[in-house]
Amino acid sequence: MPVTSVSTDAEALTLTLVAEFPVPVERLWEAFAEPRKLERFWGPPGYPSTFGEYDFRAGGAAHYRMTSPEGEAFYGLWKFGAIDAPHAIDLVDWFADANGVAVPGMPASRMALRFETTADGCRLTTVTNFDTAADLEKVVAMGVIEGSTQSMAQLDTVLADLREYALGKGTQVELIDDVHVRITRAFEAPRHLIWRAHTEPELMRQWLLGPDGWQMTVCEISTAPGGSYRYAWTPGDPALGPGFGFEGENLVIEPERRLVSTERMTGLDAPGTVNDLSFAEDGGVTLLTLYITYADLAQRDMILATGMTDGMETSYQRLERELLPIG
Incomplete structure (x- = not known):
């Protein structure tokens, strides 16, 4: 500090x-x-x-x-x-x-x-x-x-020099307080490309898959303020578990800089989260920062215990592998 x-x-x-x-x-x-x-x-x-x-x-x-x-x-x-x-x-x-x-x-x-x-x-x-x-x-x-x-x-x-500070360190998680978590991930790519990868369905379907063996069957997103989104995934092998999905509404949209939205699991009657996603570029490196607000400490710990950030890192590696080489 x-x-x-x-x-x-x-x-x-x-x-x-x-x-x-x-x-x-x-x-x-x-x-x-x-x-x-x-x-x-x-x-x-x-x-x-x-x-x-x-x-x-x-x-x-x-x-x-x-x-x-x-x-x-x-x-x-x-x-x-x-x-x-x-x-x-x-x-x-x-x-x-x-x-x-x-x-x-x-x-x-x-x-x-x-x-x-x-x-x-x-x-x-x-x-x-x-x-x-x-x-x-x-x-x-x-x-x-x-x-x-x-x-x-x-x-x-x-x-900081983002190359030294964050590049190559994977997905980093910081517990801010009982209901806030900050997650960061750096990419050697321009900000506009990382923004597109998070807002264009045809690109999202190529990398936003979590662990291997899953496919994204629904990717509907509006980038207009007040618009909504809906995602769903299905395992290729039933042994991996049941399918699931998320949905929510956009609260703030600032193209190539910030996307704030609500998020809740489809079909689950439980409090959702507020996800504040920001994009910052410096020296050819883009730092992605996700600031999550949970309903309470129990929800925070329960969601983190699912291995969420491991799945995020697998997806981010796929993003680097599939999308960044072709620009």
């Missing part, structure tokens, strides 16, 4: 976050200076940001939205003050509406981001100043400490 401390000062009206990273300070600076990199971590898991306007200069502005797994959008507005690469960024941060207009009555804050070299890499210190104690208390109550900590935790992946 890169965050080393988070503290508030009721007298100074400040919130201070300190995080350290094992990379040169210039690489950390780039993560804030380039909006496509900033989008990969600015926002806690399940609430990634999308920056429309990003005028990174003194006097410039940035307008962004955070989109929840249910598709609800939350907007923010930045106005940049002094910028001293790669050492300092000063900005004013407002809650905003969809048009980039600050929302009256919501707390505004002034953020000072400082980047410095350390013996082991670099350090980021962010000091946020508020106008009143009530404003500070309000944003803390809204979860800014937890959200900021979770956002900074995602920076490790952005700062």
